[in-house]
Amino acid sequence: MTQATLPPATATSEIRENNEQSTSAGVRRRRFLKSAGAAGFALAAGALLKPSSAAEESSGTLHPGDAAILRFLAAAEVIESDLWQQYAELGGLQTNEPPLLTGLIGGNAAYTKALSNLDGDMDTYIHDNTEDEFSHAAFINAYLKSKGADTVSLDPYRRLPSSQATGARQVGRITNLMELTVDTSWYTRYRSRTKNPDLGDSFANAITVLGTKRHTAIPRNNSEAELDSSSPNGVTDVTQFIANTAGFHFAFIEQGGTSLYAQLAQRVTSVEVLRILLSIGGTEIAHFQTWHDKAGNAPALKGVTDPVTGDKVDFPDLTTFAGNEDLQTNLIMPEPTVFLNKKFGVCSIIRPTETRNAARAALKSLTDDGLFRGQDRDFFAYLNDLAEDADEARRGY
Numbered sequence: 001m002t003q004a005t006l007p008p009a010t011a012t013s014e015i016r017e018n019n020e021q022s023t024s025a026g027v028r029r030r031r032f033l034k035s036a037g038a039a040g041f042a043l044a045a046g047a048l049l050k051p052s053s054a055a056e057e058s059s060g061t062l063h064p065g066d067a068a069i070l071r072f073l074a075a076a077e078v079i080e081s082d083l084w085q086q087y088a089e090l091g092g093l094q095t096n097e098p099p100l101l102t103g104l105i106g107g108n109a110a111y112t113k114a115l116s117n118l119d120g121d122m123d124t125y126i127h128d129n130t131e132d133e134f135s136h137a138a139f140i141n142a143y144l145k146s147k148g149a150d151t152v153s154l155d156p157y158r159r160l161p162s163s164q165a166t167g168a169r170q171v172g173r174i175t176n177l178m179e180l181t182v183d184t185s186w187y188t189r190y191r192s193r194t195k196n197p198d199l200g201d202s203f204a205n206a207i208t209v210l211g212t213k214r215h216t217a218i219p220r221n222n223s224e225a226e227l228d229s230s231s232p233n234g235v236t237d238v239t240q241f242i243a244n245t246a247g248f249h250f251a252f253i254e255q256g257g258t259s260l261y262a263q264l265a266q267r268v269t270s271v272e273v274l275r276i277l278l279s280i281g282g283t284e285i286a287h288f289q290t291w292h293d294k295a296g297n298a299p300a301l302k303g304v305t306d307p308v309t310g311d312k313v314d315f316p317d318l319t320t321f322a323g324n325e326d327l328q329t330n331l332i333m334p335e336p337t338v339f340l341n342k343k344f345g346v347c348s349i350i351r352p353t354e355t356r357n358a359a360r361a362a363l364k365s366l367t368d369d370g371l372f373r374g375q376d377r378d379f380f381a382y383l384n385d386l387a388e389d390a391d392e393a394r395r396g397y
Helices: 012-020 064-091 109-116 122-146 185-189 237-265 271-295 358-368 377-392
Strands: 301-305 312-315
Touching: 064 109, 064 122, 064 237, 064 271, 064 358, 064 377, 109 122, 109 237, 122 237, 122 271, 185 237, 237 271, 237 301, 237 312, 237 358, 358 377
Parallel strands: none
Antiparallel strands: 301 312
């Protein structure tokens, strides 16, 4: 998950004021009928959620704000599980570990080979990242259930098509990996020594071609996943371009989770819920660090016909940026930058960590990514409502 830019609270007094505002349970914004208890949704796939003035989720014994934050994070983890499952089916280590990774049917040899050109252990990393996301979603829902609070299921929205390439199961998906516009500004953001998104700064896309138009991060069919013994990469340029896109998308997703857990942790009330967010958030950081390192190994490509747009595109030679700290590939640890207030000097930090509008910003960024292309209004209505509830949470209220 990544973070979009919403209007930042640049003054610490404004941050403090936002954190201290009380939200009355009697005036909490309720817009759509949600599921109750561990059963999750009882709605048929595609059913529009109906307005109800008395449909607030149960928080059980949890603080209402804590329950709202956990529900949004559960939804985010289900989304991550769905997208990583698709990567695992085609390019991950083909080892079933039920119930987390069921139904793997052999992977895709050409796509797996193209990913290995970024790192020889990519299939193992993809497998482990997928397993982690499934465990996060299951744990958060189990914790909500144990406290008598409503849980989250996105099963009614498994309506998007699968890839037709060898290795992909033919099941309904929540996410769309085949029409992405990948924001790679995280790459320059984590290298900047003078800017911080929490202070209103913006950042250039590192890989311009990925941040414009639409691209697929998985082969959509077997013509986009072909081995080529005459190529230095061992696959066709189209297959390698798709794998390069995936490499940067992996990090895009995980840097967002890195920020989101740090942002929402500042709004929880229970020490135990804080412990959950800090503990899961730490693994998101480990994921991001791994993918940040691997993305910089993406091979240069010239004059590739993009399979989605049909345009002739290049993938830049990242090795030429040695000495340019905004793009240098081995600068994978967060460079020190300004934090809280420029008068304090620089500090190596996760960025952003500003908490205002954190959930809605994360959802907007995933939407801008193209991850939900093909979903209907009811899907967006439900996720927007979960994000709104999470952003309303205030510590101690």
